[in-house]
Amino acid sequence: MQKTILIVVLLLCYGARGQEIIILDEEDHQPLANVIVYNVDKSKTALSDFDGVCNLSQFDDNERITFRHIGYQLARATKENVVKKGMLYMVHNAEQLDEVIMSISKWEQQRKDIPQKIAVINAPSIAFAAPQTSADLLNNSGKVFVQKSQLGGGSPMIRGFATNRLLISIDGVRMNNAIFRSGNVQNIISLDPFTVRSTEVIFGPGSVIYGSDAIGGVMNFYTKKPQFSQRDSLYISGNANYRFAAANNENTLHVDFNLGKKKWAFLSSLSYNHFGDLRMGSNGPKSYLRDMYVVTKNGEDLIEQSKNAKIQHPTGYEQINLMQKIAYKPNNNWNVDLGLFYSETSDFARFDRLIRPSKDGEGLRSAEWYYGPQKWFMGNLQFYQNGIRKFYDGLKITAAYQNFKESRSDRGFQDITMYTTQENVDALSVNVDFENKRMGNFRLYYGSEFVYNNIGSQGSKLNLVENRILPSASRYPDGSTWQTLAGYISGELKAKPNFTLSSGLRYSHVWIDADFDNNFYAFPFQNADLSTGALTGSLGFSWFPKTDLQLTLNGSTGFRAPNIDDIGKIFDSEPGAVVVPNADLEPEYAYNIEMGIQKNFKNRTTFKGAAFYTYLVDALVRRDYQFNGEIEIDYNGEMSRVQAVQNAAMAYVYGFEFGADVFLTEKLSLVSNLTVTKGEEEEDDGSHSPGRHVAPIFGDIHMVWKNYKLKTDLFVNYNGRISHGDMAFSEKKKTYIYAQDANGNPYSPSWYTLNLRSQYQIAPSLKVMLHLENITDQRYRSYSSGIVAPGINLILGAGFAF
Known part of the structure; x- marks a missing residue:
């Protein structure tokens, strides 16, 4: 009798495990946490964990379910189809107005509430472009012009300003020092693009938060x-x-x-x-x-x-x-x-x-x-x-x-x-x-x-x-x-x-x-x-x-x-x-x-x-x-x-x-x-x-x-x-x-x-x-x-x- 109960328990555990899928970002294949999953009348819901894993055992096999996450397009599929694949890839929205921005106040703010223009270059975009230096990282965005006096360099230009009229910040610390010159500077190549998870470029003055030098713009590397x-x-x-x-x-x-x-x-x-x-x-x-x-x-x-x-x-x-x-x-x-x-x-x-x-x-x-x-x-x-x-x-x-x-x-x-x-x-x-x-x-x-x-x-x-x-x-x-x-x-x-x-x-x-x-x-x-x-x-x-x-x-x-x-x-x-x-x-x-x-x-x-x-x-x-x-x-x-x-x-x-x-x-x-x-x-x-x-x-x-x-x-x-x-x-x-x-x-x-x-x-x-x-x-x-x-x-x- 005890052996029979044990087998039943193992079968139930295996069955539950077979109902799990992993939800990933379509660009960088990173797990997506807090993806909301629900059926047509929203009587059943589920949520993905930190590792992107979501248990769908409460849904019926032929039930059509929806996957929702801020900044991503809605995804819909039957439970049977998605479980067969074992994973689901979610695609970014055309424009992520709910995207969180750090640069304007040094605290998290929603992009839609910010009156200044900001360009965000995320880690998947950086990895795909494969820049040789962080100067090339900015140039690849198509929104920042970069001048080069030599291969070991790169001097950004934003809205008609450059060098010591632009400010570079790394993890909230200003890189500009007292000998940043009006001629072209190459300090930006000191930052390894492989270590950058996000870059936020503020267009226009940012002196309220960043002080001197932030006339033409601010480049924040996180x-x-x-x-x-x-x-x-x-x-x-x-x-x-x-x-x-x-x-x-x-x-x-x-x-x-x-x-x-x-x-x-x-x-x-x-x-x-x-x-x-x-x-x-x-x-x-x-x-x-x-x-x-x-x-x-x-x-x-x-x-x-x-x-x-x-x-x-x-x-x-x-x-x-x-x-x-x-x-x-x-x-x-x-x-x-x-x-x-x-x-x-x-x-x-x-x-x-x-x-x-x-x-x-x-x-x-x-x-x-x-x-x-x-x-x-x-x-x-x-x-x-x-x-x-x-x-x-x-x-x-x-x-x-x-x-x-x-x-x-x-x-x-x-x-x-x-x-x-x-x-x-x-x-x-x-x-x-x-x-x-x-x-x-x-x-x-x-x-x-x-x-x-x-x-x-x-x-x-x-x-x-x-x-x-x-x-x-x-x-x-x-x-x-x-x-x-x-x-x-x-x-x-x-x-x-x-x-x-x-x-x-x-x-x-x-x-x-x-x-x-x-x-x-x-x-x-x-x-x-x-x-x-x-x-x-x-x-x-x-x-x-x-x-x-x-x-x-x-x-x-x-x-x-x-x-x-x-x-x-x-x-x-x-x-x-x-x-x-x-x-x-x-x-x-x-x-x-x-x-x-x-x-x-x-x-x-x-x-x-x-x-x-x-x-x-x-x-x-x-x-x-x-x-x-x-x-x-x-x-x-x-x-x-x-x-x-x-x-x-x-x-x-x-x-x-x-x-x-x-x-x-x-x-x-x-x-x-x-x-x-x-x-x-x-x-x-x-x-x-x-x-x-x-x-x-x-x-x-x-x-x-x-x-x-x-x-x-x-x-x-x-x-x-x-x-x-x-x-x-x-x-x-x-x-x-x-x-x-x-x-x-x-x-x-x-x-x-x-x-x-x-x-x-x-x-x-x-x-x-x-x-x-x-x-x-x-x-x-x-x-x-x-x-x-x-x-x-x-x-x-x-x-x-x-």
Whole structure:
């Protein structure tokens, strides 16, 4: 009798287990928790657990059931069919208005309540595009323009602003430091794209939350989190990836490993990249070819003709990225997260400086010009508390330390002296952020921030004949400091179910202390002691006059306080010009207004549009200057025109951004983006010149087909032309990076590329990819870039999850 009962129990258990299915995201095959399952009259319901597992035993075999999850299309099937497969894949909605956004307030907000334009790039999209660097990650979105001076770089442009007028944030910590320059920066490549789980790009000023530098936009990178175990047993998972790209012989290896208990979780990540010299395309301007370069033989510089002029030598480099995350959850009200990041590159050439012609136009100006190893370390400790308290419901305390190391070395052709500057920046920051959501339909966010930067800078010159190193002028005042203290408050009021009002204020104060070394230059001042502040604000609304129509309007201000790069830098900005310090600077200030519209047609087609206008006053720009009454001084052995950063201009930028997401069938969709930007800045004589960082018209059109195993994307990228008359004055001088029009003047030609990406899921744990980029082998150079883009490029990759 007991044996019979045992058999019956086992059969019942087996039968119940046979009623279970797993529900997965159709793009990344990750389990979906909290999927609601119900029958026609909703008399029976079920819910998927953390692992995406859902028990359907209460439903009849022929009963038609519905699967619902926020942000996904409804899925319907009979129980019998879905149980046979054992799994169900759910597809994202055309536009996820219920998507949660972190960037605007540093707390979770629904996207539909936010008046600013935000682009979200999620982990599946990043994995499918397989970017080489985080700069390429942004470029692949089709919404951010990226300039490249060399292969080891990438400088985003957003709404006519770039470099130190854009802010980069990683897990809530600002990466911008006191030596971020107005010229192109490559710090963004320090972040490993394999570790990014989501990127949120704010278009327009974000100074209320992020302070100085957030004039044109904010790029927030959120890295992957350690996963806790939902059971008593140890949870183990991980990923291994390999990627090869033919255009620069890239070889990339990545591995990450997760260990999770109920209260502790650990995530370790390692990536290694090897990039060779980049090959350009075959069809385009001949002036882009790398037909000669400098070699040094027996201590003598010689011009050598290139055997293959499409190979851009030298551009290759190596990089390693490490990440360690530790998470501790003592109870439901507290979380403690520690993130450790380290990135290091090899030396890499600044390619645009190596192709500058000599004064006679017959040779090359530089024999060597390279950045030393770019090193970045960040330790980020965050405490998070939730639960009802007297003045808040959520508290975040973020303390971070970063260290940046970089150097520059350059030597003129047949010059026996190599000039080197080395920089070391220590950056400390503390953020305290509060959330209060207990006041009915009003949510309040407030907090404070303190940032401190200490800059170390050394200069030297190496005599190659005597092999002797002597001190030289440093790039920045050694031992200088930059610090800011700020407080902010912002609120979100849901005045009606279809109308949300948002506003905020922030006051930031900035201090600079820099002592100048007169051993090499007779500065007309001994130090720069700056103390300045700025008040910024925002006001906007999101309105749904109909459930499928959204209108937004937002006004905001932004500012950028002078940093050490503005006040204390000495460097050669261009052939025959040198930038010198200027201690008399004030913050630049931006006023911005933007309007947006979004229309959803039956949850299958979404059209989006935004128009913006930004006015910048007291703009910090490089202009001709006098140093001790002289308009020219000797710099590294050459008489050079004196320039300095000054509050000498105003500028304005305006434009339009369009997007469309169309689900043609359940498997076929169309995605398109278009950005049009125009802008001008004031020159010394009162005339106006096109803005230097105003990108050409750019956009893309994607045709995407996918099922639960295969995803393919056939797409076109395109950039418009910038004629000679529409180029910034400073760009016209860079004749060596531009094509020539019929009149022999430099200009930036239009271009397009045809591309194909594909990814196949061989098994739930194994996927492979094959991409073919620039199929027609176009030879093109993105606007203001020193390096020519890749020609036809075969990319192969594989990923294994365990």
